Amino acid sequence: MSAHVVALLVLVAVAGSDGILNLLNLPILNPLLDLLLPLQLSSNDPEIFMSTPEIIERWGYPVQTVQTNTTDGYILTMHRIPYGKASPTNATNAMRPVVFFQHGLLCSSSDWIINLPNQSAGFMFADAGFDVWLGNMRGNTYSKAHTTLNTSSHQFWEFTWDDMMRHDLDAMIDKVLAMTGQSALYYVGHSQGTLTMFTKLSIDQLFANKIKKFFALAPVVKLKNIKGLLRAVGDINPLLSLYYNNFGQDEFLPSSAFLDLAAQYGCGLEANLNPICKLVMFSIGGPDTRQFNSSRVPVIISQTPAGTSSTNFIHLGQMVTSGKHEGYNWGSDAKNIQHYNSTLIPIYNISTVNVPTYLFTGDKDWLANPTDVQYIRSNLSSEIVMLDQRLLGYNHYDFTWGLKAADDIYKPIIKIIDDDQ
Ligand SMILES: *[C@@H]1O[C@H](CO)[C@@H](O)[C@H](O)[C@H]1NC(C)=O
Ligand SMILES: *[C@@H]1O[C@H](CO)[C@@H](O)[C@H](O)[C@H]1NC(C)=O
Ligand SMILES: *[C@@H]1O[C@H](CO)[C@@H](O)[C@H](O)[C@H]1NC(C)=O
Ligand SMILES: *[C@@H]1O[C@H](CO)[C@@H](O)[C@H](O)[C@H]1NC(C)=O
Ligand SMILES: *[C@@H]1O[C@H](CO)[C@@H](O)[C@H](O)[C@H]1NC(C)=O
Ligand SMILES: *[C@@H]1O[C@H](CO)[C@@H](O)[C@H](O)[C@H]1NC(C)=O
Ligand SMILES: *[C@@H]1O[C@H](CO)[C@@H](O)[C@H](O)[C@H]1NC(C)=O
Ligand SMILES: *[C@@H]1O[C@H](CO)[C@@H](O)[C@H](O)[C@H]1NC(C)=O
16 A cells, blocks of 8 residues: 555656646756666665664664653654763763654654764764663654554554654653653754644643753744645645545555565665655755765665654645644544544644744755745744754755764754753
């Protein structure tokens, strides 16, 4: 089923829609010619098919896997790098400041450890003396379990980012605070990891006490102006719904199905990377900005996409169409009550967020589009926006996978947290 969905997306990308016409006008196709030249990949990279903890261990860092249950029964897995190589003492319980990293849509904890140690946030923060925790939202590779529901049941997949915001953030952050004996932590979110946090902070002031500072990378709240492939998904949302109703609506882009499909399209882990593969990728996040380590593609593809629910995707499509920061319409009073304790679909307002916030945005980012980012900037209370860092030439992926992120983003955040001690 999921392979069908990917196939559909690829078809839409090729066959066209307004969104795709936008795409064709943008520099995305300029690199097409050189994409057609076969890229040489180091297919024997030992990290291909390693899990996040295995990659962490491979670089000689300590790692812990910690599970936590949400109030609605999902069993989530977090990965922890309790200390780095440069730590003067190596005790896991040494009360280092906690930095919690939350991945974006279709991604996982692997985002933060995917490049070399001095280019990846997870390792750099551990080496800088922090206790590093990497979250995994429900439904991805590492958080596909439930106390009562079978993952092959329809009910397991009945969630969107709104449910992650209501349940997963509490479950993970409360667990981290309990295990570290601290009362608050620093939060670094990417993309959907900022959408969930902005929304949570806007509706729950008690939760805000647990977040010392919020670093928002490629922040997303409204999706009205997104470009690229996901614009097309928004535009064809009715078509997608029709598709789901006929072909199933549970899991979306799990790693295994993607790999099958990727193999079919030649995005496999063999020596040559098919241009279609890279084209699809950059048609989602923005043009190739040349700060991507092409030889890491096989490792990234073995981890990403990490899966979510189809409904999460439809929810995002609904937000593209409506232009609103809102909950998903579950289509019946009973289900809306189950998710929102109300028959009304919540409309959120970030003007009540009251945690010091640091924005890192990119001008080549098609998902956290500069126009939608402007909404965030101007609707957050000006007292809490501590930094508004606009990074030139950044697409949506560069914040986690880009080679310049270490200098442009991670080192400045480390300095800000150090100064806060
Ligand atoms: C989560 O729930 C499962 C199944 O009910 C249980 O075995 C496990 O101990 C719980 N985990 C935590 C961390 O509470
Ligand atoms: C601390 O642990 C790191 C990583 O395991 C290791 O490289 C380092 O030598 C250890 N330092 C001390 C002081 O034990
Ligand atoms: C990472 O380390 C290599 C070699 O040790 C060095 O050349 C490079 O500049 C470092 N990168 C960063 C971002 O510090
Ligand atoms: C989950 O459902 C599948 C298919 O219906 C079944 O094969 C499997 O045994 C079930 N697993 C559990 C733990 O019940
Ligand atoms: C890209 O990743 C490979 C390992 O897959 C590494 O050997 C190489 O140094 C990296 N390139 C850069 C520019 O960091
Ligand atoms: C649900 O809403 C009712 C009133 O609308 C309120 O009394 C109750 O506390 C809410 N329950 C939860 C779990 O938020
Ligand atoms: C959010 O609340 C502020 C302050 O009450 C108001 O000025 C603004 O219009 C609201 N925004 C939305 C999108 O409702
Ligand atoms: C919220 O953002 C919109 C779009 O950028 C802007 O028109 C509006 O004035 C902002 N609202 C507030 C309360 O600043």
